[in-house]
Amino acid sequence: MIHAVLSFWILSAVICVGRGQTNQDTGPDSSTSSLSLVTEANKEFTFHLYKKFAAQPGSEGKNVVFSSASVSMALAALSTGARGETHHQIFSGLGYNDSVLTQADVDQSFHSLLVKENKTSHEDISEGTAVFVDDHFMVRPQFVGDLKKFYLADVFTVDFSKTMDSANTINKYVANKTNGKIDNLVEDLDPLTVMYLLSYIYYKGKWATQFNAMLTKEDEFHVDANTKVEVQMMNMQNMFDIYIDGQTQTSVLRLPFSNSYSMLLLLPGDMEALENIISPNIITAWLKQLKSRLYQVYIPKFTVKTRYDLKDVLTAMGMTNMFGDQADLSGIPESGQFQQKGQLVVSKVVHQAALDVDEAGATAAAATGIEITERAMPIDNYVPTLRFDRPFMVFILEDSADDTGSILFMGKIAKPTSYRRKHSNIH
Numbered sequence: 158m159i160h161a162v163l164s165f166w167i168l169s170a171v172i173c174v175g176r177g178q179t180n181q182d183t184g185p186d187s188s189t190s191s192l193s194l195v196t197e198a199n200k201e202f203t204f205h206l207y208k209k210f211a212a213q214p215g216s217e218g219k220n221v222v223f224s225s226a227s228v229s230m231a232l233a234a235l236s237t238g239a240r241g242e243t244h245h246q247i248f249s250g251l252g253y254n255d256s257v258l259t260q261a262d263v264d265q266s267f268h269s270l271l272v273k274e275n276k277t278s279h280e281d282i283s284e285g286t287a288v289f290v291d292d293h294f295m296v297r298p299q300f301v302g303d304l305k306k307f308y309l310a311d312v313f314t315v316d317f318s319k320t321m322d323s324a325n326t327i328n329k330y331v332a333n334k335t336n337g338k339i340d341n342l343v344e345d346l347d348p349l350t351v352m353y354l355l356s357y358i359y360y361k362g363k364w365a366t367q368f369n370a371m372l373t374k375e376d377e378f379h380v381d382a383n384t385k386v387e388v389q390m391m392n393m394q395n396m397f398d399i400y401i402d403g404q405t406q407t408s409v410l411r412l413p414f415s416n417s418y419s420m421l422l423l424l425p426g427d428m429e430a431l432e433n434i435i436s437p438n439i440i441t442a443w444l445k446q447l448k449s450r451l452y453q454v455y456i457p458k459f460t461v462k463t464r465y466d467l468k469d470v471l472t473a474m475g476m477t478n479m480f481g482d483q484a485d486l487s488g489i490p491e492s493g494q495f496q497q498k499g500q501l502v503v504s505k506v507v508h509q510a511a512l513d514v515d516e517a518g519a520t521a522a523a524a525t526g527i528e529i530t531e532r533a534m535p536i537d538n539y540v541p542t543l544r545f546d547r548p549f550m551v552f553i554l555e556d557s558a559d560d561t562g563s564i565l566f567m568g569k570i571a572k573p574t575s576y577r578r579k580h581s582n583i584h
Contacts, residue, residue, distance in 0.1 A: 191262040198252030200437040209470045222463045222510045222568040238489035243478040250476040264307035286356040287311040294351035295491035317350040335359040362414040368516035379547045388457040398447040423550040455544040459573035467506035479503040
């Protein structure tokens with residue numbers, strides 16, 4: 158049996174990627190409702206993914222950094238070519254109720270997000286998609302047309318039998334679009350690949366109030382009770398939006414960027430307990446409790462990179478058919494090609510992410526690849542201190558007056574990677 162390979166890659170530097178509203182013909186009430194439903198589902202998907210990553214064997218004590226926006230967009234783009242139960246499972250796994258949301262609703266929602274971002278000319282941002290098609294593979298015109306219309310796709314023709322040249326072409330495109338943050342997305346390439354779909358989002362966010370680099374000093378970060386690492390600790394005394402949740406003993410700090418997005422940092426008394434209860438509703442509640450207070454804040458500079466194989470994670474979330482004989486991706490090839498179930502299947506889903514935080518701001522990049530193959534309170538005269546010198550959670554989210562803002566990025570910084578080992582009895 159001839160094997161054909163389709164790979165879908167989503168790149169997302171998700172610091173402060175915005176969420177907009179549609180101006181298309183679906184009508185303001187319908188489009189706004191659909192966008193809200195998609196945004197809310199994407200929030201839930203973020204926490205589902207986080208809990209899967211945090212529960213993976215060997216994940217204890219490791220950083221978790223990912224862009225759910227990246228994964229969501231990859232799967233949404235894939236769903237335009239999925240049919241039947243395969244399509245239903247992708248929608249269900251993403252949290253899209255297909256009795257309420259149609260494919261057109263989802264496509265239009267992602268289009269609204271892309272259009273909004275492309276109008277943000279004053280920020281260092283790049284967002285869009287690209288399709289690399291083998292010169293012998295006939296793609297269904299509607300599939301490519303939908304990607305162009307809704308996902309603003311660039312389209313290129315390549316010869317995937319020349320694996321090294323094709324991989325280099327894709328990697329150069331990705332590196333250019335992400336300002337070098339993702340420079341080796343394609344590590345290997347099946348010579349029978351027939352298509353790659355890439356979606357990239359790059360953003361470099363600047364703090365509304367930057368940290369003074371002269372105040373950054375070497376300090377200790379407590380990975381656990383037995384391990385300390387040396388980090389470059391940033392420091393600022395200022396008015397900060399802070400909330401201390403007494404029940405979970407979690408300190409919540411909001412650091413705004415120079416536009417309508419923020420980084421949210423959560424410093425728990427017990428990380429495992431926080432991971433067990435964290436949800437969109439809790440984040441919304443804590444955001445409403447934030448108060449401006451004078452604090453001395455310490456946050457480590459860090460660079461974190463991660464890579465995940467998502468096949469098992471997505472399977473556990475109900476997306477099973479696309480990986481096996483019941484895969485129906487017949488909406489991708491031209492009529493007459495690969496129309497039987499299982500002829501095109503998803504063989505690999507890989508996600509990469511990177512996050513840099515320093516005195517000026519933060520930069521992030523992420524990539525998701527889907528490979529398809531056949532077959533406490535202040536005291537007067539005292540400035541309290543909040544030190545992020547042990548594992549903490551981090552979010553990038555859209556500021557909003559209500560709870561409609563999107564969560565674009567989530568992570569756990571368990572061990573900042575720019576460090577020297579200070580002391581450990583763990584071998």
